[in-house]
Amino acid sequence: MDWQSIMSLSIQQALGPSAVIYCLAAIGLNVHFGYTGLLNFGQAGFMAIAGYSMASIVSTWGLSLWLGIVVGLLLTVVLALMLGVPTLRLRADYLAIVTIAAAEIIRQTVGSVTLVDYFGGQDGLTGFNDSFSALNPFEGRLGIPGLVTWRSYDFWVMTVGWTLVALSCVIVWLLMRSPWGRVLKSIREDEDAVRSLGKNVYAYKMQALVIGGLFGALAGFVTALRSAAINPSFFATDITFFAYTVLLIGGAARVLGPVVGAVIFWLLISALGLFFAQATAGADPIIPTWIMTSTQASLMRFIFLGLGLMLLMIFRPQGIFGDRRELALDAR
Amino acid sequence: MPADATTTGTTAADPSAARQALADVAHEPGAAKPDPILVADHVVRSFGGLTAVDVDHVEVQRGVITALIGPNGAGKTTFFNLVTGFDRPDSGEWSFNGRSLDKVPAYKVARMGMIRTFQLTKVLSKLTVIENMRVGATGQKGESLLSAMFRPMWRGQEKSNTEKADALLERFLLIKKREDFAGSLSGGQRKLLEMARALMADPELVMLDEPMAGVNPALKQSLLGHVKSLRDEGRTVLFVEHDMDMVRDISDWVIVMAQGKVVAEGPPDAVMGDQRVIDAYLGAHHDSELTFEDEQRILAAAEAELENARKEEHT
Numbered sequence: 001m002d003w004q005s006i007m008s009l010s011i012q013q014a015l016g017p018s019a020v021i022y023c024l025a026a027i028g029l030n031v032h033f034g035y036t037g038l039l040n041f042g043q044a045g046f047m048a049i050a051g052y053s054m055a056s057i058v059s060t061w062g063l064s065l066w067l068g069i070v071v072g073l074l075l076t077v078v079l080a081l082m083l084g085v086p087t088l089r090l091r092a093d094y095l096a097i098v099t100i101a102a103a104e105i106i107r108q109t110v111g112s113v114t115l116v117d118y119f120g121g122q123d124g125l126t127g128f129n130d131s132f133s134a135l136n137p138f139e140g141r142l143g144i145p146g147l148v149t150w151r152s153y154d155f156w157v158m159t160v161g162w163t164l165v166a167l168s169c170v171i172v173w174l175l176m177r178s179p180w181g182r183v184l185k186s187i188r189e190d191e192d193a194v195r196s197l198g199k200n201v202y203a204y205k206m207q208a209l210v211i212g213g214l215f216g217a218l219a220g221f222v223t224a225l226r227s228a229a230i231n232p233s234f235f236a237t238d239i240t241f242f243a244y245t246v247l248l249i250g251g252a253a254r255v256l257g258p259v260v261g262a263v264i265f266w267l268l269i270s271a272l273g274l275f276f277a278q279a280t281a282g283a284d285p286i287i288p289t290w291i292m293t294s295t296q297a298s299l300m301r302f303i304f305l306g307l308g309l310m311l312l313m314i315f316r317p318q319g320i321f322g323d324r325r326e327l328a329l330d331a332r
Numbered sequence: 333m334p335a336d337a338t339t340t341g342t343t344a345a346d347p348s349a350a351r352q353a354l355a356d357v358a359h360e361p362g363a364a365k366p367d368p369i370l371v372a373d374h375v376v377r378s379f380g381g382l383t384a385v386d387v388d389h390v391e392v393q394r395g396v397i398t399a400l401i402g403p404n405g406a407g408k409t410t411f412f413n414l415v416t417g418f419d420r421p422d423s424g425e426w427s428f429n430g431r432s433l434d435k436v437p438a439y440k441v442a443r444m445g446m447i448r449t450f451q452l453t454k455v456l457s458k459l460t461v462i463e464n465m466r467v468g469a470t471g472q473k474g475e476s477l478l479s480a481m482f483r484p485m486w487r488g489q490e491k492s493n494t495e496k497a498d499a500l501l502e503r504f505l506l507i508k509k510r511e512d513f514a515g516s517l518s519g520g521q522r523k524l525l526e527m528a529r530a531l532m533a534d535p536e537l538v539m540l541d542e543p544m545a546g547v548n549p550a551l552k553q554s555l556l557g558h559v560k561s562l563r564d565e566g567r568t569v570l571f572v573e574h575d576m577d578m579v580r581d582i583s584d585w586v587i588v589m590a591q592g593k594v595v596a597e598g599p600p601d602a603v604m605g606d607q608r609v610i611d612a613y614l615g616a617h618h619d620s621e622l623t624f625e626d627e628q629r630i631l632a633a634a635e636a637e638l639e640n641a642r643k644e645e646h647t
Binding site for chain 2: 099175178180182183186192193195196197200207241248329
């Protein structure tokens with residue numbers, strides 16, 4: 001058992017581009033679900049719209065990457081409006097149904113054979129990140145030698161990504177301490193009460209949906225840039241649910257919840273994956289083959305993740321930053 | 333705060349004058365008032381086959397406390413929902429301060445100066461009491477997305493709103509709970525908080541939906557005092573209530589609803605003795621013995637109805 005490499009690779013994941021992506025997606029969900037109480041199960045759809053806009057503007061139409069980013073952000077706003085107009089007047093569960101369906105529609109559309117000339121079908125698109133990697137100031141492997149290092153391109157994505165995370169957290173913090181944020185939190189608690197006090201609940205929910213969607217769009221850009229490729233499988237439904245897991249680990253309605261949640265999530269999931277991979281590898285594995293083979297072991301991390309989530313919900317349902325007093329109110 | 337009432341355009345006239353004006357009003361359903369703040373005409377709302385509200389004409393006098401009473405299912409809360417924009421009538425016209433409220437959404441009704449509370453109190457559980465109060469203030473600059481991120485743009489207003497909220501909390505005896513979550517308050521305290529929060533918007537008309545429901549007797553007296561104080565500072569109060577002692581004690585005028593219609597109006601004492609009101613509450617035949625013929629007639633009518641229902645099922 002090589003504990004050194006397990007630790008090193010886990011930290012690499014916990015601070016790496018994947019954690020950035022889930023962190024940004026969870027920040028968006030935090031605005032939706034944590035603060036406003038909107039049940040968005042289609043964060044992957046917002047990510048896909050943004051990522052594909054950026055990639056196809058460059059690869060298919062041969063225009064600038066920066067234009068692609070602007071178009072991606074605009075289309076994300078359009079998507080949020082399209083989802084919000086019919087559903088935000090209805091009960092919260094309708095938005096959940098519509099968003100999860102919309103995310104799948106988007107994924108199936110960009111992966112379809114009919115549009116293969118534009119979006120590359122199931123193979124997706126590549127070669128759109130040249131102007132981004134051209135800006136990469138790093139060379140060689142970077143990090144803490146002997147503990148954890150990253151490829152220079154990954155390090156560049158991380159630098160940009162964590163900067164975006166920091167900016168997003170500042171924006172969320174500024175918004176949520178304001179009277180505007182107070183109205184959002186009030187809507188989460190009771191819409192009718194807020195309406196009776198003269199606030200246009202519908203408009204606030206729409207603003208929250210758009211803003212949370214834009215954070216999701218940032219996650220979509222990073223998803224495409226870190227792989228230098230994009231394809232429909234990057235935006236499967238489980239991305240949204242992992243982002244919810246990240247949010248709940250950190251604690252909903254807390255500015256830094258998604259950040260800590262993402263780091264812990266990726267630390268755990270890669271440490272568990274590596275542990276079971278090593279424990280079942282080789283001619284004489286630590287876990288005998290009659291208990292599990294290495295193929296079966298690759299799924300163990302998800303089983304343990306589920307167990308961990310259950311324990312979290314039992315012993316610390318408010319997440320890491322949450323306030324237990326708030327949850328006690330629900331029991332009354 | 334009496335001083336504030338005048339700033340909102342409320343004519344903080346002497347409340348006794350407003351009550352005097354009611355002396356000449358006929359004790360009839362739909363009676364015209366000298367200075368109505370709320371007028372409803374032909375407001376109808378039905379749910380499937382049930383006509384919940386069918387109000388021909390009703391006026392609410394400015395500057396007094398009007399009670400809306402009636403047996404369960406009389407349509408009081410539905411009528412409340414209709415006039416405050418939380419529900420839409422099938423037809424009808426209704427206006428507040430002379431401005432039509434047809435198709436005006438609930439939040440705009442509230443901004444016009446008509447703030448309601450709810451039968452089942454709606455406090456914002458996971459916000460502190462003071463935050464609950466701050467939400468109530470209207471016209472906040474910091475509530476628009478563009479200025480929200482820049483604190484200097486709303487800091488001053490926030491401070492004055494907080495001062496106002498503190499004064500109201502003091503008055504409603506909630507100041508000790510200032511930093512507690514609203515969800516940790518008792519039922520009576522929630523009613524107080526809801527009323528105090530409504531006052532943050534300086535409403536001209538306060539609509540209270542069963543303010544006494546679930547409030548312990550000790551708190552009731554203080555709540556009664558608070559409702560009276562609303563009138564004394566020049567606001568109009570319309571409330572739904574089942575507690576007849578409260579109705580008798582504080583209301584200047586009583587409107588009685590039964591089966592969706594306004595069946596009687598008048599000062600509390602006159603209304604309580606009104607035959608139509610007693611009938612509405614207790615049924616028309618509560619004090620006369622049924623004769624054999626009457627019983628037969630009722631039985632036949634019931635059977636005919638059942639028969640009709642059966643036929644309809646088959647078709």
